Amino acid sequence: MNAQILVLPGDGIGPEVTAAAIAVLERIASKAAHAFTFREGLIGGVALAADLDPLPSETLSRARGASAILLGAVGDPAFDQRPPGQRPESALLQLRSALGLHANLRPARMWPGLESAGPLKPEVLAGTDVMVVRELTGGLYYGEPRGLSADGQSAVNTLRYSVPEIARVAHWAFRLARGRRRRVVSVDKANVLEVSRLWRQTVTTIAAEYPDVTLTHEYVDAAAMKLALTPASFDVLLTENMFGDILSDEAGALCGSLGLLPSASLGEGPGLFEPVHGSAPSIAGQNLANPIGAILSAAMLLEHGLGLREEAAHVERAVEAVLKTSARTADLASAGQPITGTREFGRLVVDRL
Ligand code: IPM
Ligand code: MN
Numbered sequence: 001m002n003a004q005i006l007v008l009p010g011d012g013i014g015p016e017v018t019a020a021a022i023a024v025l026e027r028i029a030s031k032a033a034h035a036f037t038f039r040e041g042l043i044g045g046v047a048l049a050a051d052l053d054p055l056p057s058e059t060l061s062r063a064r065g066a067s068a069i070l071l072g073a074v075g076d077p078a079f080d081q082r083p084p085g086q087r088p089e090s091a092l093l094q095l096r097s098a099l100g101l102h103a104n105l106r107p108a109r110m111w112p113g114l115e116s117a118g119p120l121k122p123e124v125l126a127g128t129d130v131m132v133v134r135e136l137t138g139g140l141y142y143g144e145p146r147g148l149s150a151d152g153q154s155a156v157n158t159l160r161y162s163v164p165e166i167a168r169v170a171h172w173a174f175r176l177a178r179g180r181r182r183r184v185v186s187v188d189k190a191n192v193l194e195v196s197r198l199w200r201q202t203v204t205t206i207a208a209e210y211p212d213v214t215l216t217h218e219y220v221d222a223a224a225m226k227l228a229l230t231p232a233s234f235d236v237l238l239t240e241n242m243f244g245d246i247l248s249d250e251a252g253a254l255c256g257s258l259g260l261l262p263s264a265s266l267g268e269g270p271g272l273f274e275p276v277h278g279s280a281p282s283i284a285g286q287n288l289a290n291p292i293g294a295i296l297s298a299a300m301l302l303e304h305g306l307g308l309r310e311e312a313a314h315v316e317r318a319v320e321a322v323l324k325t326s327a328r329t330a331d332l333a334s335a336g337q338p339i340t341g342t343r344e345f346g347r348l349v350v351d352r353l
Contacts, residue, residue, distance in 0.1 A: 001306060002035045003037070003067040005038050005039070005068055006040075006068075007069075009046075010071060010074045010279065011046060011076045011088055012075060012076065012279025013285075014072020017073070017275060017293065020291035020343070021295050021297060022070070022298075023350050024346070028302065041058065041059040042058075043059055044091050047059070048076075053091075060095065063098075063272075068270050068273060069095075069272045070298060072274070073274070074089055074091055075281070077281055096136050096265055097137050100137065101136055101137065101267040103135070103265070104134040104135070105266065106131070106251070106261060107130070107131045108252055108254070110125045111319075114260075117332050118254050124229070124232075125231060125255070126232060128255060129235075130231065130234040130236075132244055133173040134241060134244025134245065135165065135239070136244075137241075139159055139160070139241035140157050142241075143158030143159055146158060161198060161199060170203045173186075173236050173238035174207065177210070178212065180236060182235070184203075185215075185218055186216070186217050187218050187219075187238065188200050188217065196240075224246070224247060224250060227250055227254065259290030259292060259331045261275060262294070262297035263300070264297070273297040275294045288339075289329070290342070295349055299315035322345070322349050322352055
């Protein structure tokens with residue numbers, strides 16, 4: 001297979017973790033005789049620093065023409081004083097929306113060897129394997145009107161969802177559930193918000209098309225609590241943009257580290273694959289970042305972006321095998337345990353492949 005992969009390393013630890021992910025993709029390509037070509041683009045703070053827009057038009061047109069996109073992270077404290085639309089993060093929001101990537105898949109699972117890496121008791125974490133399906137191009141992130149009042153004394157954001165927006169992401173959740181344990185928990189705040197009532201009603205309607213999948217509903221506060229108390233009870237967790245942003249960080253941390261979590265953003269345009277973590281400026285450039293989220297994002301790119309399911313499984317097994325050794329990046333190491341650097345961990349995964 002031929003594939004053009006656009007790489008957007010971005011800010012902070014982005015370049016380090018994407019380098020590890022590219023090395024993995026190159027190894028897969030050479031083993032399976034695929035021809036992957038990699039092209040880079042600017043996004044986020046590095047684009048702003050070059051006097052460009054956070055999402056330069058050149059980057060967007062390269063993205064539209066790519067087979068799939070691999071992104072590192074965006075975010076730079078140098079631009080913290082800027083309003084939302086002029087910050088590095090806005091590039092990601094524009095890219096998701098411009099490519100129509102409405103479904104964001106964020107799998108979080110317990111990894112063998114990492115039972116004690118997170119805050120939960122190993123017996124509570126045992127068997128945890130949750131797929132968060134986050135709506136990605138609607139809700140509070142995009143709703144109009146939005147903005148700060150002229151006198152700076154009030155501000156508004158709008159939470160709005162339409163039936164088609166809810167329905168299309170719900171279909172993703174039910175389809176994914178069919179390949180898993182056939183359970184969907186839809187998360188909302190239907191006891192307070194009209195939008196959530198519409199969400200619940202629409203998801204319930206769509207569920208009728210999937211009689212083999214069990215649907216339940218949870219309020220977001222209860223879902224956050226249950227994730228911490230009984231994480232293994234979740235299979236697919238379907239929710240709107242903001243709730244999904246929050247709950248996926250929680251799910252990642254509970255499984256040992258946010259650095260483990262990959263994501264796939266899918267919809268109309270080429271898929272966008274990125275670790276869930278941010279740019280982590282405090283550890284950038286020090287070979288301390290965990291590349292697993294990026295490497296597993298490369299695996300999702302293989303599976304969901306290029307249809308190479310078997311190759312994706314190879315990558316996951318290689319990560320699993322390396323985790324079964326005592327190799328631990330800084331975020332996963334317990335006190336006194338030696339730390340494996342970003343590059344070295346990436347190399348171990350490539351060697352396994
Ligand atoms: C994420 C990030 C982004 C989001 C930020 C960087 C805009 O936190 O991908 O989860 O909120 O969606
Ligand atoms: Mn987030």
